[in-house]
Amino acid sequence: xxxxxxxxxxxxxxxxxxxxxxxxxxxxxxxxxxxxxxxxxxxxxxxxxxxxxxxxxxxxxxxxxxxxxxxxxxxxxxxxxxxxxxxxxxxxxxxxxxxxxxxxxxxxxxxxxxxxxxxxxxxxxxxxxxxxxxxxxxxxxxxxxxxxxxxxxxxxxxxxxxxxxxxxxxxxxxxxxxxxxxxxxxxxxxxxxxxxxxxxxxxxxxxxxxxxxxxxxxxxxxxxxxxxxxxxxxxxxxxxxxxxxxxxxxxxxxxxxxxxxxxxxxxxxxxxxxxxxxxxxxxxxxxxxxxxxxxxxxxxxxxxxxxxxxxxxxxxxxxxxxxxxxxxxxxxxxxxxxxxxxxxxxxxxxxxxxxxxxxxxxxxxxxxxxxxxxxxxxx
Amino acid sequence: xxxxxxxxxxxxxxxxxxxxxxxxxxxxxxxxxxxxxxxxxxxxxxxxxxxxxxxxxxxxxxxxxxxxxxxxxxxxxxxxxxxxxxxxxxxxxxxxxxxxxxxxxxxxxxxxxxxxxxxxxxxxxxxxxxxxxxxxxxxxxxxxxxxxxxxxxxxxxxxxxxxxxxxxxxxxxxxxxxxxxxxxxxxxxxxxxxxxxxxxxxxxxxxxxxxxxxxxxxxxxxxxxxxxxxxxxxxxxxxxxxxxxxxxxxxxxxxxxxxxxxxxxxxxxxxxxxxxxxxxxxxxxxxxxxxxxxxxxxxxxx
Numbered sequence: 159x160x161x162x163x164x165x166x167x168x169x170x171x172x173x174x175x176x177x178x179x180x181x182x183x184x185x186x187x188x189x190x191x192x193x194x195x196x197x198x199x200x201x202x203x204x205x206x207x208x209x210x211x212x213x214x215x216x217x218x219x220x221x222x223x224x225x226x227x228x229x230x231x232x233x234x235x236x237x238x239x240x241x242x243x244x245x246x247x248x249x250x251x252x253x254x255x256x257x258x259x260x261x262x263x264x265x266x267x268x269x270x271x272x273x274x275x276x277x278x279x280x281x282x283x284x285x286x287x288x289x290x291x292x293x294x295x296x297x298x299x300x301x302x303x304x305x306x307x308x309x310x311x312x313x314x315x316x317x318x319x320x321x322x323x324x325x326x327x328x329x330x331x332x333x334x335x336x337x338x339x340x341x342x343x344x345x346x347x348x349x350x351x352x353x354x355x356x357x358x359x360x361x362x363x364x365x366x367x368x369x370x371x372x373x374x375x376x377x378x379x380x381x382x383x384x385x386x387x388x389x390x391x392x393x394x395x396x397x398x399x400x401x402x403x404x405x406x407x408x409x410x411x412x413x414x415x416x417x418x419x420x421x422x423x424x425x426x427x428x429x430x431x432x433x434x435x436x437x438x439x440x441x442x443x444x445x446x447x448x449x450x451x452x453x454x455x456x457x458x459x460x461x462x463x464x465x466x467x468x469x470x471x472x473x474x475x476x477x478x479x480x481x482x483x484x485x486x487x488x489x490x491x492x493x494x495x496x497x498x499x500x501x502x503x504x505x506x507x508x509x510x511x512x513x514x515x516x517x518x519x520x521x522x523x524x525x526x527x528x529x530x531x532x533x534x535x536x537x
Numbered sequence: 538x539x540x541x542x543x544x545x546x547x548x549x550x551x552x553x554x555x556x557x558x559x560x561x562x563x564x565x566x567x568x569x570x571x572x573x574x575x576x577x578x579x580x581x582x583x584x585x586x587x588x589x590x591x592x593x594x595x596x597x598x599x600x601x602x603x604x605x606x607x608x609x610x611x612x613x614x615x616x617x618x619x620x621x622x623x624x625x626x627x628x629x630x631x632x633x634x635x636x637x638x639x640x641x642x643x644x645x646x647x648x649x650x651x652x653x654x655x656x657x658x659x660x661x662x663x664x665x666x667x668x669x670x671x672x673x674x675x676x677x678x679x680x681x682x683x684x685x686x687x688x689x690x691x692x693x694x695x696x697x698x699x700x701x702x703x704x705x706x707x708x709x710x711x712x713x714x715x716x717x718x719x720x721x722x723x724x725x726x727x728x729x730x731x732x733x734x735x736x737x738x739x740x741x742x743x744x745x746x747x748x749x750x751x752x753x754x755x756x757x758x759x760x761x762x763x764x765x766x767x768x769x770x771x772x773x774x775x776x777x778x779x780x781x782x783x784x785x786x787x788x789x790x791x792x793x794x795x796x797x798x799x800x801x802x803x804x805x806x807x808x809x810x811x812x813x814x815x816x817x818x819x820x821x822x823x824x825x826x827x828x829x830x831x832x833x834x835x836x837x838x839x
Contacts, residue, residue, distance in 0.1 A: 192807065196593060218594050218807075311789060364788070365701070498594045502806050509789045516701070516788055527614065534609060535806075 161458070162451055166442065173438060184208040184313060188501075195220040200432045203439040204446075206258055209246050209424045210313075210494045210504070216249040217498030222429040223252040227440035238449065242422045243464040246493040254428060256447035257464035259455050261423035262491045263317055264484070266375060266383045266393065269406040271297075281418070283322065283349055283411045286382060290358045293381050305353055306371040306380040309363035309515035315508040316494060317421030318384065322346040325416035330495040330503060336536045338529055345413065347514050347521040354515060364516035376401060384410065386423060387462050390480060407480060409487050422491030424464060456481065462488060499535040506531035583820075586813035593807035606814035615790070616815065619798040620822075625707055626714060626782070626794065627775040633715040634771055635764065638722025645723065646730045656727075663720040671784025674713035675700075678785070706787030713781050718774070722767050729763025730756070769830045776823050795819050
């Protein structure tokens, strides 16, 4: 990022960009930005926000809609991005932010083990459970887990819960109104809980956060792992990795009869509504979200572009060859609920998901509370 | 020529030489302004907010909703769980801290040669920031690196994952809170102990009363006023418990207290209306508690 900004300043004399670092996690960054922006502070011109936030920032009036700064180029600018990312950054027809880079949840699997047991890559969750069971029974390794997913009450757990729910066609919010589908949510909770009770996932999966899945997969203790794009580099060349060259990556399984979806992630650049240099800042943001910068980020930091053409770039394919496989997966990315009230909804989902995985609550009790909390958030 | 009488005096004279009543008002004004600014204004804003739908995350301004926020609070399972958790902390830690504090105060009141170091040690937990205590105890009870599980294992017990169970987490929170607040109790009780004249004990000694009888017949009854003061303060701070439970979280939100729930709605969700309604409920709870104590004090002194 510093290199990119330095190049930009060299090309645009008179513009000085300084970089400020927010929190280490999405929640902490959010807390920092909401403090600065509730106070209508003008010291930040542009900021990088999690893909789940544009609706919230737009509703709070913290961002400057970008359309008018692009003039005639407006449609051309918007058309570059993958559908999921264009949608997530558009609120009520206004361009609130532009995608800096993309991410998604992938299914990582052990190619060697699947070959050994002569199994194809599963495309549904029950199929995955069957293959995992067969491998676990065959390997007889008490340290081996069939499936590792995020059951701790972190943002990743929101995605874990929503994957089967979306696969069945469920949505949490439609046109700003609650559209909670209890039967589909119940199917999701029961499917995950069964992974635990059947011994496919480990018993204390309620303590597993995103990076735990990465570490355990890297140590060769997981057959199937659900994780974001960053895990790939660790598996191939991380310190002490035991799975280099043995890892396959594919789309996440679907529910029987459902569609294939993944949880979209990534970060977007937005211009502050309180900025005193909006024209210059909009120009900078347009640059930071351009194909050229996306290509740089892919090559230098292996961040997934939100622009389809960059996946076909020769230099990108040479440095990060697996991006060729990643594009079709990113294209199935589903956006998490686009609403100003994302935070309470996210809390309701991940906390209840976590308590069901821990066995503290039954799916029924959890669903009651989820429903109640979403209803209140969207009142 | 100056004419006596208040009406004919110049404004300068009135300020330079005010009547006694005017002087009183003049001297009270700064205090009144301060009280209005730091008590009346925030409290009335809170009440106003609690009757409105004020959510900073929506572009809409405040909307009057009457008692709707309170109706939501009453039907909110999470609120009642937070109240229950808060009450557990009150019921366990207030008597717990009283007993521990009394023991510590008696110890510090003993005729040692060097009471200084003991009194200093007594004050240490009181001087520590609450969040700091919470973090220290969170490490003590950590399932893998904590000293508590280490001790349990050395004595052949089964180590536990404390923060995976709501009841074990509550236990850990209560232990930390009692440790932290006992010294405040001890401080007030020690002051009370020192007001008891030693002649009473000497007379009891002459009459042949045992140490236990002296404790129950002299020390305890004479300590009641200081105990009440300490209990009121301690109960009110227990109702407001935030720092320690916040730094020692259990599974999900199972061990959330009322203050934590208000914080979540206000700071994380920026839902000012709803969190104000919650704060009003907490205020009512605190007022009711104080009223019960004060009633007890009055009926006692009659």
